[in-house]
Each structure stands twice: as structure tokens, then as C-alpha cells.
Amino acid sequence: MGKDKKRSHSQRSSSPPKPPNFPSYQTAPNLNPKVRLLCEIISTTPSPAVETLLQDTGLRITQVDVENVLKFSYSFPSQAVKFFRWSGHQLQHHHSPYSWNLVVDLLGKNGLFDAMWDAVKSMKNEGLVSLATFASVFSSYVSFDKVKEAVLTFEVMDQYGCVRDIVALNTLISAICREGKTIDGLEFLSVAKSRIRPDLDSYAILLEGWEKEGNASLAKTTFDEMVAEVGWDPGNVPAYDSFLSTLIKGKDGVNEALKYIDILHQRKCYPGIKFFRDVLEDFQKVGNVRGAELIWKAMVEKVGIRPDTEMYNLMIELYCSKNYTDTAKKMLDEMVFAGAFPDMQSYNLLFHFLIKNRKLKDASVLFNEMVKNEFFPSKTDCIAAVKIFLDIGDPYVAVKVWKFMIENYDSDLDETGNLLINGLRDANMLPEAVKYAEDMIEKGIKVTSATLSRLKHSLSREKKDGVYEELLRKWKSS
Numbered sequence: 193m194g195k196d197k198k199r200s201h202s203q204r205s206s207s208p209p210k211p212p213n214f215p216s217y218q219t220a221p222n223l224n225p226k227v228r229l230l231c232e233i234i235s236t237t238p239s240p241a242v243e244t245l246l247q248d249t250g251l252r253i254t255q256v257d258v259e260n261v262l263k264f265s266y267s268f269p270s271q272a273v274k275f276f277r278w279s280g281h282q283l284q285h286h287h288s289p290y291s292w293n294l295v296v297d298l299l300g301k302n303g304l305f306d307a308m309w310d311a312v313k314s315m316k317n318e319g320l321v322s323l324a325t326f327a328s329v330f331s332s333y334v335s336f337d338k339v340k341e342a343v344l345t346f347e348v349m350d351q352y353g354c355v356r357d358i359v360a361l362n363t364l365i366s367a368i369c370r371e372g373k374t375i376d377g378l379e380f381l382s383v384a385k386s387r388i389r390p391d392l393d394s395y396a397i398l399l400e401g402w403e404k405e406g407n408a409s410l411a412k413t414t415f416d417e418m419v420a421e422v423g424w425d426p427g428n429v430p431a432y433d434s435f436l437s438t439l440i441k442g443k444d445g446v447n448e449a450l451k452y453i454d455i456l457h458q459r460k461c462y463p464g465i466k467f468f469r470d471v472l473e474d475f476q477k478v479g480n481v482r483g484a485e486l487i488w489k490a491m492v493e494k495v496g497i498r499p500d501t502e503m504y505n506l507m508i509e510l511y512c513s514k515n516y517t518d519t520a521k522k523m524l525d526e527m528v529f530a531g532a533f534p535d536m537q538s539y540n541l542l543f544h545f546l547i548k549n550r551k552l553k554d555a556s557v558l559f560n561e562m563v564k565n566e567f568f569p570s571k572t573d574c575i576a577a578v579k580i581f582l583d584i585g586d587p588y589v590a591v592k593v594w595k596f597m598i599e600n601y602d603s604d605l606d607e608t609g610n611l612l613i614n615g616l617r618d619a620n621m622l623p624e625a626v627k628y629a630e631d632m633i634e635k636g637i638k639v640t641s642a643t644l645s646r647l648k649h650s651l652s653r654e655k656k657d658g659v660y661e662e663l664l665r666k667w668k669s670s
């Protein structure tokens with residue numbers, strides 16, 4: 193590197209903590225055949241023979257071809273570099289900046305740091321080094337647990353024509369925090385802020401890191417420092433979202449979050465829809481009705497957020513899962529007035545739990561409303577509804593649901609149809625049982641021999657053997 197400040201790096205590091213999951217050309221859809229062939233050569237050819245085999249193909253290469261091949265060659269860094277060098281001859285050594293950055297990245301992500309820096313030096317000679325180049329270097333070092341080397345790289349950026357400004361600083365902090373090393377990001381910022389003043393993004397990145405790591409204590413420390421350094425800003429929503437999301441998962445989380453929502457409110461600063469949605473999803477998963485209600489009230493009444501249909505659905509599902517179906521129905525009815533319109537999921541959630549909990553009067557009313565509004569119940573819930581309505585002795589609603597099923601579904605109807613016929617027969621509705629048996633036969637829905645046998649027994653008892661013979665004839669000819 194000549195006069196460059198000394199860096200700490202080695203020819204190759206030990207493997208990163210997590211095995212890399214590099215993209216493969218084999219799973220890429222709609223890949224250009226030429227690119228696929230080049231990727232295949234790179235992935236199946238020993239490094240010393242790659243350039244000869246590439247030359248033998250006679251293929252002409254463009255800058256875009258090089259970019260696409262490199263994207264799928266991370267698992268074969270030595271061969272990829274040979275390909276890059278070979279293709280450079282065709283391009284008069286005018287590779288795109290993106291191709292150069294890909295080479296830097298694939299070398300770094302494989303821990304080949306000396307080779308990575310050789311590529312960076314070549315880019316410097318071409319005047320191609322950019323912040324994107326250093327973002328890759330930062331990320332590679334941190335992924336190999338080399339935060340110190342990433343920080344040292346930040347210190348030499350200016351030697352490569354890149355300014356060490358707040359954007360560069362935030363890029364490094366982001367790379368550190370993405371790898372679950374937010375404490376290192378915080379320590380770096382505490383040293384660097386004497387030279388480069390942090391901005392809102394600096395703290396938003398750290399708070400997002402604490403959110404991922406679930407560290408409410410250090411999130412509070414970072415939040416307090418953010419307020420002291422950059423103040424309150426209504427536009428700093430991502431930071432507030434991450435901070436509150438971290439608090440709510442900690443000790444006494446709901447009360448802590450509500451306390452800070454009040455503090456934010458006093459400063460005319462508010463969290464956003466992301467926090468609201470994430471909290472509802474988490475509370476729905478764990479069944480925390482009270483927590484969801486408190487946050488809902490605070491976000492709607494204090495912050496002024498208008499929940500969308502998806503968020504109403506989360507509350508409906510949460511209420512239903514705890515058997516609060518009356519409250520869920522009330523929320524369904526309130527949606528329209530709040531500007532969020534029920535969708536198929538809204539209705540199906542409630543219908544499913546009404547059927548499951550045998551609140552059948554409400555289920556019947558809701559079924560009619562769903563059909564009227566063309567929000568069709570799922571087939572699974574319809575099957576359950578037919579069975580339950582027959583079980584409780586309400587065959588008329590069962591028939592209504594069955595009619596809906598045969599109009600809107602065209603498969604997996606046999607079992608439910610036979611269930612309906614037998615249920616009507618057991619309810620002393622023999623003419624209706626015969627009618628729906630004939631209807632099923634005409635529609636190609638299988639009536640079982642067991643169902644026919646039961647109908648035969650009942651019809652014989654009613655001295656209607658002729659009706660059975662006609663039904664049997666239709667059944668045999670179907």
C-alpha cells in the first residue's frame with residue numbers, strides 16, 4: 193500500500209461466525225444462458241484452468257454479463273477473479289464500478305482480505321473507489337468479527353479519495369449493528385463524535401440494533417444520549433419505533449412503552465405505524481389482550497394513528513383466540529367508521545371462531561352477511577359448519593351452507609355431501625335427503641354405497657321403494 197496508513201489484516205481469516213449463504217446460479221430464475229454457462233465453468237473448473245476454458249468458449253462479454261456472473265460466483269472467489277481478469281481483456285480493462293465492488297465484496301466475504309485490498313488499490317488507481325466500496329469492506333470485516341479492522345479502515349478512507357463524513361460514519365455503524373455488535377457501534381460513536389457530529393440516523397441505527405438484540409437498558413441509555421445530542425425531532429420516527437419496540441419486550445414493557453409514548457407526546461413527537469403493527473403482531477402471538485388494548489388506545493387516541501384493515505384483523509384474531517368473540521364482532525362493526533374496511537380475512541377469522549366455539553346463532557347471521565358482501569367463507573369452515581349445524585339439529589342452516597359450497601367450490605365435496613344426506617335423513621327430512629342425493633349425483637359428487645343403503649332402509653320403511661329404485665338407477669348410470 194505504500195504510504196497508506198498501516199492496516200491490520202491477514203491473507204485469510206478463520207471462517208465467519210455464521211456460514212455464508214451465497215446466491216447460486218443454479219437457483220436463479222430466468223438467467224441468461226450465456227451467464228449460466230459462464231457460472232457453470234467457474235463453479236466446476238479448477239482455478240488454474242479457468243481462463244483457458246473461458247477462452248475456448250469464444251463468448252463475447254459485456255459489462256452487464258460480468259456483473260451478473262460475479263453475483264453468482266461468491267462461492268468460488270479464486271475462479272471469479274480469474275474470470276474478472278479474463279473478461280477485462282475483452283472490455284479493454286473498462287470494468288464497471290459495480291463489477292469492481294462485487295470483486296471487493298466476494299473477496300471480503302470469503303475472508304481474503306489481502307486480495308480484497310489489492311482490488312481496492314486497483315480501484316483507487318482507476319478513480320473508482322466509493323463509499324459503496326468501503327461499505328463492503330466494513331461489512332466483510334465485521335462479519336469475521338474484526339470490528340477493530342473495520343474501524344481502522346474508516347480511518348484510512350480519505351487516502352482513497354473518500355470523505356470521512358457522517359454518511360460514512362453511519363455506514364460503518366450500520367455494518368457493525370447488523371452483525372449483532374451494537375455495543376461496538378456505540379463505543380465507536382462515543383469516540384468518533386468528537387470529530388464527526390452524529391445525526392438522527394446515527395442513533396436510529398443504534399436503536400434498531402438494540403431492538404434486534406433486545407437490550408432495553410442500553411436502548412434507554414442511547415435514547416437519552418440521542419435527545420441530548422440531536423434533540424427531539426418529529427421526523428425521527430424510525431428511532432422512536434425501534435426504541436419503543438425494545439422497551440415493550442423488556443421488564444414491565446407495556447407500562448414502560450406507555451410512559452415514553454406520553455413523553456414523546458409532550459414533545460409533539462410520535463412513533464409510527466411500524467411500531468404499532470409490530471406490537472400487535474407480537475401480542476397476538478402470545479395472546480396478550482390487555483397489552484394490545486392499552487397500546488391500541490394510546491396509539492389511536494393519543495398518537496392519532498388510524499389502524500388499517502390488517503391491524504384490525506390482528507385484534508379480531510386476538511380477541512377470538514381468547515373466546516372474546518362479542519368484542520371481536522364489535523371491532524368488525526367499528527372498522528368501517530374508522531376508515532378500515534373488512535376484508536375476507538376479517539370475516540373468516542370471526543366465522544371460524546364462532547363455528548369453533550359453537551356460537552351458531554351469531555355464525556349463521558355472519559354467514560349471511562359474508563355471502564351478501566361476497567366475502568366467502570373458507571371451505572374448511574363451511575365443512576365444519578355443516579357438521580355442527582346438523583349435530584345441533586338445525587338442518588336448514590346446514591343446507592344453506594351446503595348450497596353455498598356447491599356453487600363456489602368444485603372439489604372435496606363428497607364427504608360433506610354424504611354427511612348432509614345422512615343428517616337430513618336422521619332429522620326425518622327424507623324427501624330433502626333424496627333431493628340432495630339426486631342433486632349430488634347430477635353434479636358428479638360421489639354418493640357412497642353406505643349412504644344409499646341408509647336411504648334404502650328409510651325409503652323401504654316409508655314404502656317408497658320406487659323412489660329408491662329411481663335413485664339407484666341414476667347412481668349406477670353416473
